[in-house]
Amino acid sequence: MSEDHVYMTLAEGHEDDSRWAYGTGFEDPLHGVDTTVPDTVDAGELAALCVALGDDALVSAQRLAEWITRAPELEEEVALANIGLDLLGQARLLYSRAGQVDGTGRDEDAYAYFRDAADFRNVRLAELPRGDFAFCVVRLLVLSSWRLAQFERLLGHPDPVLAAVAAKGAKELTYHRQYAAEWAVRLGDGTEESHSRMRKALDKVAPYLGELFTACDVRDEVVAVLRQVTEEAGLPMPAYRPSSGSGRAGEHTEHLAPLLAELQGVARATPGATW
Amino acid sequence: MVTLQLGTRHAREIAERVPDPELPMLTLADLGVLRDVRLTEDGTVVAELTPTYSGCPAMAEMRADVAARLREAGYERVEIRTVLNPPWTSDWITPEGRRKLAEHGIAPPDAAPRGPVPLTLSPTRREVPCPRCGSADTEETSRFAATSCKALWRCRACREPFEYVKEI
Numbered sequence: 240m241s242e243d244h245v246y247m248t249l250a251e252g253h254e255d256d257s258r259w260a261y262g263t264g265f266e267d268p269l270h271g272v273d274t275t276v277p278d279t280v281d282a283g284e285l286a287a288l289c290v291a292l293g294d295d296a297l298v299s300a301q302r303l304a305e306w307i308t309r310a311p312e313l314e315e316e317v318a319l320a321n322i323g324l325d326l327l328g329q330a331r332l333l334y335s336r337a338g339q340v341d342g343t344g345r346d347e348d349a350y351a352y353f354r355d356a357a358d359f360r361n362v363r364l365a366e367l368p369r370g371d372f373a374f375c376v377v378r379l380l381v382l383s384s385w386r387l388a389q390f391e392r393l394l395g396h397p398d399p400v401l402a403a404v405a406a407k408g409a410k411e412l413t414y415h416r417q418y419a420a421e422w423a424v425r426l427g428d429g430t431e432e433s434h435s436r437m438r439k440a441l442d443k444v445a446p447y448l449g450e451l452f453t454a455c456d457v458r459d460e461v462v463a464v465l466r467q468v469t470e471e472a473g474l475p476m477p478a479y480r481p482s483s484g485s486g487r488a489g490e491h492t493e494h495l496a497p498l499l500a501e502l503q504g505v506a507r508a509t510p511g512a513t514w
Numbered sequence: 515m516v517t518l519q520l521g522t523r524h525a526r527e528i529a530e531r532v533p534d535p536e537l538p539m540l541t542l543a544d545l546g547v548l549r550d551v552r553l554t555e556d557g558t559v560v561a562e563l564t565p566t567y568s569g570c571p572a573m574a575e576m577r578a579d580v581a582a583r584l585r586e587a588g589y590e591r592v593e594i595r596t597v598l599n600p601p602w603t604s605d606w607i608t609p610e611g612r613r614k615l616a617e618h619g620i621a622p623p624d625a626a627p628r629g630p631v632p633l634t635l636s637p638t639r640r641e642v643p644c645p646r647c648g649s650a651d652t653e654e655t656s657r658f659a660a661t662s663c664k665a666l667w668r669c670r671a672c673r674e675p676f677e678y679v680k681e682i
Contacts, residue, residue: 268573269596270596271593272597272598314656314666321658321659324567324571324662325567325569328568329569399599402599403599404598406599407565407567407598407601407602409630410682411568413630414680414682417634420635467633468633
């Protein structure tokens with residue numbers, strides 16, 4: 240079988256090409272998964288946790304996708320798109336789980352496209368504008384370390400679906416953190432310009448660290464990673480203080496609504512459409 | 515009982531032959547995403563699939579392909595279930611799958627790590643032999659590539675770029 244031939248099979252006709260379409264109308268990614276909620280689990284709390292973790296992932300994925308056509312090199316564009324795709328996949332699983340347990344029966348599209356900014360529960364760091372590549376790297380380093388530490392704790396969650404989503408996601412987040420850490424060292428220990436941009440990025444992230452640890456106290460794990468990276472990169476540790484304001488309580492910056500307007504515009508203009 | 519076993523074996527053989535939509539040189543069995551196929555007493559074929567990555571866009575395609583092939587083979591009732599636990603690991607790619615990947619210029623994965631992977635910042639020396647010329651003088655150019663499951667490498671000996679299925 241020649242290499243060309245094997246890929247040609249992909250071009251054969253399909254009875255339903257919409258499976259490769261974008262937009263709405265996808266099948267539930269938890270298709271055929273046992274949806275029972277264990278008796279020991281508070282369904283409301285579980286749904287809220289799934290939505291919060293889903294929102295962090297969806298909003299982060301949207302910011303990462305903004306780098307497509309704008310990244311410094313093609314390889315970085317592909318990397319950021321891949322990381323965003325992993326997060327989008329995690330969001331889909333988490334929203335689907337939330338809809339199963341919160342009693343509303345909502346599907347993933349209802350959560351992603353048909354809630355307003357005040358209903359989103361993502362941490363505010365995820366929604367800040369794209370910034371420069373240094374900011375992208377620092378934010379990704381912080382958010383991937385924080386999410387990975389949370390997922391490692393969720394491995395023992397009594398809800399088997401959430402535990403399975405965490406087990407799968409933890410492996411992906413390990414790659415995301417490694418990518419961000421390597422770039423942080425390269426830029427921090429790079430030129431005068433890249434070093435100064437990394438310092439600015441750390442200053443920009445610092446005021447939002449407290450909010451992360453209030454939402455989920457995995458401070459030790461995150462601080463250990465930041466210490467390891469900043470020491471290697473010759474950068475200062477970002478100072479953090481208790482936060483005022485919380486995305487987990489629906490208090491957002493002015494940057495979330497425009498992000499959602501772009502994300503949700505087509506789905507709201509033509510509900511149920513696939514494109 | 516014997517009939518059920520025979521039917522299960524037949525249905526499994528059909529499902530196992532379905533090609534992966536993104537790595538079509540592999541079957542779903544080679545890739546290790548087909549976790550179980552069984553014929554139940556009421557004549558339903560239950561097939562279990564697991565995604566490679568959370569965001570794998572090919573899952574819906576795989577589900578539809580498996581169902582279509584089983585229906586073509588005469589099984590009217592087909593149920594495809596997604597299983598998330600245990601999560602897919604590249605260790606599940608079969609020896610046959612690894613051979614086919616290499617034959618098509620894609621380096622098969624190393625052994626996957628067990629448990630949490632600590633962050634390492636010192637350069638790690640990894641050996642991924644070039645699938646074209648066999649040289650060990652290769653380097654990673656990007657940890658992310660055209661699909662979630664692959665990284666980009668290049669061979670310093672034959673100068674060819676190649677893809678490497680990441681260990682996960």
